[in-house]
Amino acid sequence: MVRFQAACTVLLAGALALGGCKFVKTEDEQKQAAAGAFNPDKLVADIWDAKVVPYLEQRAGPFREVSALAANDLDAAAARYGHKEKQGNAPWTFAAKIDGVIVAEETKSRAAYVDVDVDGDRQADVRVSIGPAIRGTALRDSLDFVIFNDFKNQIEWAQYGKSFNTHVNGALLEKLPREGLTGRTIKATGAYPLPAKGQLPQFVPATIAVGG
Template identity: 30%
Template sequence: MTSSSSTESPAEAGPEPAPTAAPPRPAARRRTVATRPSAKVRAVQAAVVVVVLAAMGLATEWRDADAPATRAAAEQTFDPAEFGAETFPEIAPLIERNAVPLTELVPALEADPDAAGEKYGKREGSSPYSFPVTAEGTGGDLNGSLLSLVVEGLPADTQIWVQVGPAITGTSLRDATGTIKFGDFLNQVQYADAGTALNNEVRTKVLAGVQPNTLKGTKISVVGAFTFLTPEVVTLTPVKFEVTP
């Protein structure tokens, strides 16, 4: 009797499992080596720092902690009315002393404005020239605060106007003597207020009692100042105004 083997034949056995792949080995870490900048690079970096600090210094405006208080005090100490009352009696005689007849000045301005300005006028920087002048003529039409004055001996196309109020404008009195400078004031506002203050003195001291609507046809003598814009139009601000009945 033949006995059977208990072992299975190779054909009956199941497939062998596939070999397991070995896990990948971790990549070697790269070692970072800190390198110091070269001497040339360090020099450039230092130069950049110096330039930046210098620029910051140039752009920095150092102010005294007391500057605002000082400026405010200076602004408060300037009194336009006081300036006008004190200064007008000083500049009015200067204008009278240096006044040029309009019959002489207007032709000079028509011929060469710059030469006439240098000879007869005053100005601050590159502003227009202002002139002290005299004029005698006949009162004409009234146009607001301006009285026309007919002056013999002037070109026919020349218009002469005299400020008779109540509004007195411009800076002719301030500028015509050359004694009042922008640098005498704290700022542009004070400089403008100085001109207005002098004009106010004209209204109260020169034109007090003048009735502009009664001046047509009367003989008028004026000493004053004007700022040159064109020789065809002259607008006088008077420091002396006399009417001959």
């Protein structure tokens, strides 16, 4: 009986000791957890050169052609150049290529842009974002291989869209000149959402070159 009581005492003491313990993840476990955390910037960087730019280069049509078709036959334009991941009131987003002349610039605000004439009439046809702040998520929304249901929630989806803007700004836009842009040529491939009637299309580039 004494031996049994002693054994019980040891087991009880061990259980109480465990109850007061705090289990701490090992360094390897902490690294694995960090590696598995949602990292939208890395997700975008990993596919940018291999998938994003090639897709847009292949999908995009000349801006004049895309915009004219969208105005006359939205279904045809959507099938050929557009994408809309979420249904409902979300606008179509179109892949396009711009080749024109800058006719106006706004480079003092964080959401800087240039207005571009693509048909030679010296009037702005499209507004090109040049960062650092970029409104909207046109680049994300133009990609048919980016699926909303692959993300846990709307917050991750929004963060992912923002990371496209962050990436293109760091890779391209922050290297652009900020003075004397009016009158210079510009070529870009990117995307824009269907604008409201009477509004300039808001174009976000994935590639861009400003000439003399």
